[in-house]
Amino acid sequence: EQASVLNLVTKVQAVLDNLIVDTTNFDAGIDEVRQIGSYKKGTMVTGHNVADVIVILKTHPTREAVQVLAKKLLEMLKLHEPGDSLVMSMLPDDRGFEVSNGEASVRVLITTLHQHLQQLDPDRHLDYKILQSHLAAIRHSRWFEENAHHSTIKVLIRLLRDLRLRFVGFEPLNPWMLDLLAHYAILNNPSRQALPVNAAFRRVLQLLSAGLFLPGSAGITDPCEGANIRVHTAMSLEQQDAVCLTGRRCSGSWGHGGYRQVLGLEGNSCIATEMPVWDGDVVSALDSAYERPPDRSLDKEDGVDGDEDDMDGVVVSALDSAYERPSDRSLDDEDDMVGDEDGMDGDEDGMDGDEDGVDGAD
Known part of the structure; x- marks a missing residue:
């Protein structure tokens, strides 16, 4: 080839x-x-x-x-x-x-x-x-x-590229990230001596499972860019979480004797999604820590058209008018005035009756 x-x-x-x-x-x-x-x-x-x-x-x-x-x-x-x-x-x-x-x-x-x-x-x-x-x-x-001309780095990059092809959670890692990750795992250590391939491969899994490419992590600085740009920021939050989660599952299986499955010598990539058992020890699959926020665009449009808006769980009711128009009291006033006149007529009749009574007494 x-x-x-x-x-x-x-x-x-x-x-x-x-x-x-x-x-x-x-x-x-x-x-x-x-x-x-x-x-x-x-x-x-x-x-x-x-x-x-x-x-x-x-x-x-x-x-x-x-x-x-x-x-x-x-x-x-x-x-x-x-x-x-x-x-x-x-x-x-x-x-x-x-x-x-x-x-x-x-x-x-x-x-x-x-x-x-x-x-x-x-x-x-x-x-x-x-x-x-x-x-x-x-x-x-x-x-x-x-x-990165060291032969060990090139071998490790081939292993990581094969790992990326077999595990879906590692797909967001682009070739440039794999190159820097292999270089970091082999040469960036206290002794400044190149680690062997077996130790460097396990260190890569440990770095990913520890959150090297998670938000807020120091990560790996891109050496080819002028500013301090972290290479893992090219991935979305969901992809960063998937890389860390898959690294934890592979690292846990590797530590319990499942290295042949991690390397692809036996089985398949189901160890990243299921709970494998190694010598009686169950390696449980961790849940994702990232949750995609719900899309609330349709809810907001529906809330604007209705009488009530539901904004982030807070119900804002439509307020009633504080102003009340007074009733038209012109007809009532006229009726009262007519009634008063009738009462005054009645009083005049009563006065006439009293005058008649006085005359009778005389």
Whole structure:
């Protein structure tokens, strides 16, 4: 597998080098071609016959320039090796293109010079974040070549990549996190001497289970970024909790004799979700500490339309009006006035009766 990848990479590299020298075949112009990824670092695993190459353009990277470069590369490869059955396909998100021959594949990723990043037009050029990530990958490859060339680190990275493929909880760990984690576990110790692979692998499980990549942890500082950026902050809170939880389950199984299941020599990855029994000892599966907050957008919309709003469990009732309009008392006043007049008439009649009584007495 490594021989097939090496053969295809050599051919692609030779064609790209010719395009750098002969600028008439490609108008955009190529400034540099760099190999990155597991192929460059020497950490490839079985079944992943893919090599990554980054092409740095001299001009602004347009989608048309990427398509022209892909067609030109495929044309020149078939010209030099007419017997090879090569297939070219464009990568999603306009990252670049891929050339494969059935046995191996080479991904050609596109980026540009640093001074062109601030002059990009989103409608014409490739995405800014994609170009920036490709430049970061070059920095990662250069740092690894200078600081992590120890053979033990490369072996441990292969073990961690296999562990990531078998356990779902470790999937959020990207290759750059695995590189830094392996380097930290082997070389960052009081003696400053490289640990053997067996001790370093167990230390990785202990670090993850202890919460190295949890919120608020010191974590591992990204050596390729200017600010003090922790690499685990690229994961969401739910992913950080899943990594820690899976690390605890694997570390517990390893400590009770289940190392063959952790390494994938026996069984499957069920030890991360079930309760395995090792020599009568039950390793219970821990519950997740992170709970996704409920989506309250629909509840808020319903509360606005109704008479009562339920905001975070507090019921706010609709208040009644404090002002009461007084009743119209004009008719009642008229009736009272009429009644008073009747009463006054009655009083006059009574007075007449009294006068008659006085006359009778006389």
